[in-house]
Amino acid sequence: MTYYIVKIVITTVLIVAIAEISKRSSFAGAILASIPIISVLAMTWLYVESKDVTKVAELSTSVFWLVIPSLALFLSLPVLLKQGVNFYLSLSISIMLTVACYWFMISVLNHYEIDL
Numbered sequence: 001m002t003y004y005i006v007k008i009v010i011t012t013v014l015i016v017a018i019a020e021i022s023k024r025s026s027f028a029g030a031i032l033a034s035i036p037i038i039s040v041l042a043m044t045w046l047y048v049e050s051k052d053v054t055k056v057a058e059l060s061t062s063v064f065w066l067v068i069p070s071l072a073l074f075l076s077l078p079v080l081l082k083q084g085v086n087f088y089l090s091l092s093i094s095i096m097l098t099v100a101c102y103w104f105m106i107s108v109l110n111h112y113e114i115d116l
Contacts, residue, residue, distance in 0.1 A: 042059065069102045072097050077094040
């Protein structure tokens, strides 16, 4: 149980730190947010718990393929906000667009028999 609490605390602290740093410098926050900290932590936790490098490699490969459609959020959100669309509506539309891009990517990967 202590291990799970440590995992939650470390992950939470990183997310809060990025948000707080972003208040002072969007550039510094962007650098920290763009580093795949959560992915690295997930791979570390997976390895520590399973000692299975195959699972870690599979997770890493899946993350690689799914980073591509996630970029839709970072492209659409600023465009919508600059057009004057309400923040929550912009975020919702961007998330829906990103989900559609995930679906499309998974469909393309399945077509080419690439398993995630």
